[in-house]
Amino acid sequence: MWKTILRRVLLMIPQVIILSVLIFLLAKMMPGDPFAGLINPNQDPKVIETLREAAGLNDPWYEQYFRWIGNASQGDFGQSFMFKLPVATLIAGRVGNTIALALVSVIITYLIAIPFGLLAGRYQNSWFDKMVIVYNFFSFAVPLFIFALIMLFAFGYRLDWFPTSGTVTVGLDKGSLPYYFDKFKHLILPGLTQALLGTAVTIQYLRSEVIDVKNMDFVRTARSKGVPTNKIFNRHIFRNASLPIASQLGYEITALIAGSVVIEKIFAFPGVGKLFIDSIIQRDYSVINALVLILGLATLIGTLISDIVMSIVDPRIRIQ
Amino acid sequence: MTKIIQIKDLKVHYPIRSGFFNRVTDHVLAVDGVDFTIEQGKTYGLVGESGSGKSTTGKAIIGLEKITSGQIIYQGKDVTKASSRKAIKYNKDVQMIFQDSMSSLNPKKRVLDIIAEPIRNFERLSDQEEKQKVKGLLDIVGMPEDALYKYPHEFSGGQRQRLGVARAVATNPKLIIADEPVSALDLSVQAQVLNFMKNIQQEYGLSYLFISHDLGVVKHMCDNIAVMYKGRFVEIGTRNDIYNDPRHIYTKRLLSAIPKIDVANREGHKAHRRIVEQEYREHYHKFYDETGRVYDLRTITETHQVALKKGDAE
Amino acid sequence: MEKGNEPLLEVSHLQTGFRIKDDYYNAVDDVSFSLEKNEILAIVGESGCGKSTLATTIMGLHDENKTKVAGEILYNGLNLTTFNETLYNKVRGNDIGMIFQDPLSALNPLMRIDEQIKESLSYHTNMNAQQKQERAIQLLTQVGIPNPERVARQYPHELSGGMRQRVIIAIAIACKPPILIADEPTTALDVTIQAQILDLLKDLQAETGSGIILITHDLGVVAEMADRVAVMYAGQFVEVATDAELFENPKHPYTRSLLQSIPQENSDSTALHVIEGVVPSLSKLPRQGCRFAPRIPWIPIDEHEENPSLHEIAPEHYVRCTCYQHFHFRDGKEEA
Numbered sequence A: 001m002w003k004t005i006l007r008r009v010l011l012m013i014p015q016v017i018i019l020s021v022l023i024f025l026l027a028k029m030m031p032g033d034p035f036a037g038l039i040n041p042n043q044d045p046k047v048i049e050t051l052r053e054a055a056g057l058n059d060p061w062y063e064q065y066f067r068w069i070g071n072a073s074q075g076d077f078g079q080s081f082m083f084k085l086p087v088a089t090l091i092a093g094r095v096g097n098t099i100a101l102a103l104v105s106v107i108i109t110y111l112i113a114i115p116f117g118l119l120a121g122r123y124q125n126s127w128f129d130k131m132v133i134v135y136n137f138f139s140f141a142v143p144l145f146i147f148a149l150i151m152l153f154a155f156g157y158r159l160d161w162f163p164t165s166g167t168v169t170v171g172l173d174k175g176s177l178p179y180y181f182d183k184f185k186h187l188i189l190p191g192l193t194q195a196l197l198g199t200a201v202t203i204q205y206l207r208s209e210v211i212d213v214k215n216m217d218f219v220r221t222a223r224s225k226g227v228p229t230n231k232i233f234n235r236h237i238f239r240n241a242s243l244p245i246a247s248q249l250g251y252e253i254t255a256l257i258a259g260s261v262v263i264e265k266i267f268a269f270p271g272v273g274k275l276f277i278d279s280i281i282q283r284d285y286s287v288i289n290a291l292v293l294i295l296g297l298a299t300l301i302g303t304l305i306s307d308i309v310m311s312i313v314d315p316r317i318r319i320q
Numbered sequence B: 001m002t003k004i005i006q007i008k009d010l011k012v013h014y015p016i017r018s019g020f021f022n023r024v025t026d027h028v029l030a031v032d033g034v035d036f037t038i039e040q041g042k043t044y045g046l047v048g049e050s051g052s053g054k055s056t057t058g059k060a061i062i063g064l065e066k067i068t069s070g071q072i073i074y075q076g077k078d079v080t081k082a083s084s085r086k087a088i089k090y091n092k093d094v095q096m097i098f099q100d101s102m103s104s105l106n107p108k109k110r111v112l113d114i115i116a117e118p119i120r121n122f123e124r125l126s127d128q129e130e131k132q133k134v135k136g137l138l139d140i141v142g143m144p145e146d147a148l149y150k151y152p153h154e155f156s157g158g159q160r161q162r163l164g165v166a167r168a169v170a171t172n173p174k175l176i177i178a179d180e181p182v183s184a185l186d187l188s189v190q191a192q193v194l195n196f197m198k199n200i201q202q203e204y205g206l207s208y209l210f211i212s213h214d215l216g217v218v219k220h221m222c223d224n225i226a227v228m229y230k231g232r233f234v235e236i237g238t239r240n241d242i243y244n245d246p247r248h249i250y251t252k253r254l255l256s257a258i259p260k261i262d263v264a265n266r267e268g269h270k271a272h273r274r275i276v277e278q279e280y281r282e283h284y285h286k287f288y289d290e291t292g293r294v295y296d297l298r299t300i301t302e303t304h305q306v307a308l309k310k311g312d313a314e
Numbered sequence C: 001m002e003k004g005n006e007p008l009l010e011v012s013h014l015q016t017g018f019r020i021k022d023d024y025y026n027a028v029d030d031v032s033f034s035l036e037k038n039e040i041l042a043i044v045g046e047s048g049c050g051k052s053t054l055a056t057t058i059m060g061l062h063d064e065n066k067t068k069v070a071g072e073i074l075y076n077g078l079n080l081t082t083f084n085e086t087l088y089n090k091v092r093g094n095d096i097g098m099i100f101q102d103p104l105s106a107l108n109p110l111m112r113i114d115e116q117i118k119e120s121l122s123y124h125t126n127m128n129a130q131q132k133q134e135r136a137i138q139l140l141t142q143v144g145i146p147n148p149e150r151v152a153r154q155y156p157h158e159l160s161g162g163m164r165q166r167v168i169i170a171i172a173i174a175c176k177p178p179i180l181i182a183d184e185p186t187t188a189l190d191v192t193i194q195a196q197i198l199d200l201l202k203d204l205q206a207e208t209g210s211g212i213i214l215i216t217h218d219l220g221v222v223a224e225m226a227d228r229v230a231v232m233y234a235g236q237f238v239e240v241a242t243d244a245e246l247f248e249n250p251k252h253p254y255t256r257s258l259l260q261s262i263p264q265e266n267s268d269s270t271a272l273h274v275i276e277g278v279v280p281s282l283s284k285l286p287r288q289g290c291r292f293a294p295r296i297p298w299i300p301i302d303e304h305e306e307n308p309s310l311h312e313i314a315p316e317h318y319v320r321c322t323c324y325q326h327f328h329f330r331d332g333k334e335e336a
Helices: A002-029 A045-054 A061-073 A087-122 A127-141 A144-158 A177-214 A217-224 A229-258 A261-266 A272-281 A285-313 B054-062 B082-087 B111-122 B127-140 B145-149 B157-169 B187-204 B215-221 B239-244 B249-257 B263-282 C051-059 C085-091 C113-124 C129-142 C148-152 C161-173 C191-208 C219-225 C243-248 C253-261
Strands: B003-018 B023-039 B043-047 B069-074 B094-097 B175-179 B207-212 B224-229 B232-238 B297-299 B305-307 C009-020 C023-035 C040-044 C067-075 C096-099 C179-183 C211-216 C228-233 C236-242 C310-314 C317-320
Touching (some): A087 A272, A217 A229, A217 C161, A261 A272, B023 B207, B127 B145, B187 C253, C040 C191, C051 C067, C051 C179, C051 C211, C096 C161, C191 C211, C191 C219, C236 C243
Parallel strands (some): B043 B207, B175 B207, C040 C228, C096 C179
Antiparallel strands (some): B003 B069, B232 B305, C228 C236
16 A cells, blocks of 8 residues: 555656646746836836846746746745745745634534534434535525625624634734634634535535445345444444545645635635735736645645545555 | 357457556456357357356457457458458447346437437438337337337336347347346246247347356257356357266356256255365366466367367367 | 244234335235244245345334334244334344345445454344454354455455355354345355355254245245245245145246246247236235236136135145136146
């Protein structure tokens, strides 16, 4: 099994290279460049041209590419045009927030989805199951931004249970317990909002898997052995029904790391998602390139994690 | 008797990839060198257990499996390559009946379209002519006319299988490859399908390659039989040769395993089975080489060939 | 039946009704039989006759919401049809073991073989972990699996069909139940493996003295294995006899027709006998009259009973309906 994992990891290297070239070329093909936004109608075009030349924007693309990738592997992604900061610093400051939010989201999602999905499947057509189905429809139908606004309004403003923006309240001592507690408080509302709508797919999957597995022959064998119903659900049905969820795990994490732009915008949460949108609008190429590269890497890693989890959980997939 | 088709040293090997770079390390020898001839109007039986390669052989002959090496000669022409098959409209003459009638009939198509499909591939008939022809085919397999516009799921297993037979006969083929056509059917339904197959053979003078694991059915249907094991033939002969004078220990073992309707002597059968098993173990090395591979076939009589070590032909 | 020997299982007037659109249709209709110690009772029939439903009803594995069961299943003086799930769980595996048809799907693909065997032991015995492991290995040896320690740690997909079926048998006999129900145990297997599995079942029975209900559609298997046979058609037993008697003196038209359809026994004839018509679907079952009558239309109506019941026409030989008396095949053939 380790050989397979090693092979997968090594295969990622050419994948990453191709990814980076594609990203670079796509970015270059976008209309406009960092200086387009600068154009002062009174500025002499020749001056802008000189600036372009100086920034190396007229060099052949592969030269620009190698320059970029060379710097990138040393952690230098260039300078952010918007914030006048090194891109690396900019991203580093945000990525931690996004990851924290992602973790909280994932945990809440599975905390809700797993029991709901399993119980809905087990007690099919009961009132509980019907409620879960209605909840699922709701989750699919309601747009995230409306839901987020409602949550923000209800729990943030009206009830004042949670803070409404940022990651932490100003004035707390960094590193102290109240500091971390406060940080956590800031994560709950956005995390919960994201999770409540995100559970839909997982619940759906689990529920239908449980219904399918319930009717499979090996469950009948277990019953014929005299295994009590509870144990059948816990021991036989749960594990078999969870298989597709295990494979989803990697993707979930990747998607969340990409950051939910909507959530971050609405909760004014300084994460990677918001940075992403802003940099696209502003044509801040250094940031865009860096972010897409990182997200691409995250996707590859997410897929790898999914594959590894699947081969651990399902003995049929393990390659000898 | 006219030879319809000749199979020469047919091999179908599947590569196995393993190791770090997914290199081809070994092969699965699904079919590993079989020779036989089917004559016009006769039924040739291919018998074996799972993994013997009998289905793969059938699929290779009809063109569903890629042939690794060997030759298929149809009416004097070499049809091993797909291009040569297409050139002489091979599949108009050679058709197939499958085991699982549920999955081999397109569930979204009506019976008319399912049976007419092979006709449409090779002929240009008007709608009227086509409908007439399909009605005639339904009649041959004893299905009512109103089946034309129904879907496969509206029929029982036996009825679907008969539709499969009708489809196979649609282009007036010379050879039909039947891959376990009745294995999934109940006894009485099985009888019906087999009867139809025999009738059609009589009327159209066509040949069958009858692939089955059921020695009872094969005994009833086939003139000549080949017993297959791990991709090779262990014994070839007429029905009489195989059932009354089996020579290879595998054939003997297979025959002794068939449950017999003879209640009074069943203890005797069990004892006989035990003896055959013992004989199998003791004489194993005589019939299989060191790698477990079956030897080449040696001629015993004009019709009877057995896979024996060189010089062992009794 | 020897006097003084209590039957292991006594089934009386068992009915299993499936709900189709507000009404119940009996897939098993008024079936009665007893199973003795040390005997193999074969229940033979084609698909749709209700034999599998009979097996699941005896095990209590039917769907409570869609099925209605009437009648009695007496075991040790208790009527199993009155049992709830908890009580039934005590009986399943411990007193009645079941062997299933498709060995691949009947095993949990994510559990090791020894775990699946030990599970049965966990709920019916007080063995500790080590004892259970030893018993699992012992069972694997008993069913003829080579290298039992290695196989015990494997997963179902790593074994061949024949091996998996042996594992299913090991699971079924783990707690030494006196009754075994084998539902088409060899249908999915090669003929040589089938012979081995059937021999194994017979040997196990001789060792333990258990009673086996063998459900099959293969008359050859019946001939080789059974002590007594019940032929089932459209939810009812149409003929019950000892094995020898059934094949020597078949009486019911269905039995006789089936015997004419067997290819290997009739290999010299050009055409095999075909039973006209089709098996009636559940919702179209006639509530009265001989159910086989539509399939032998050339036999006059008055040959059939209005409410056909099982008659004992010879010691231990029962036939349903009176149509057997003057039955002949359409072409006049009398002989089976």
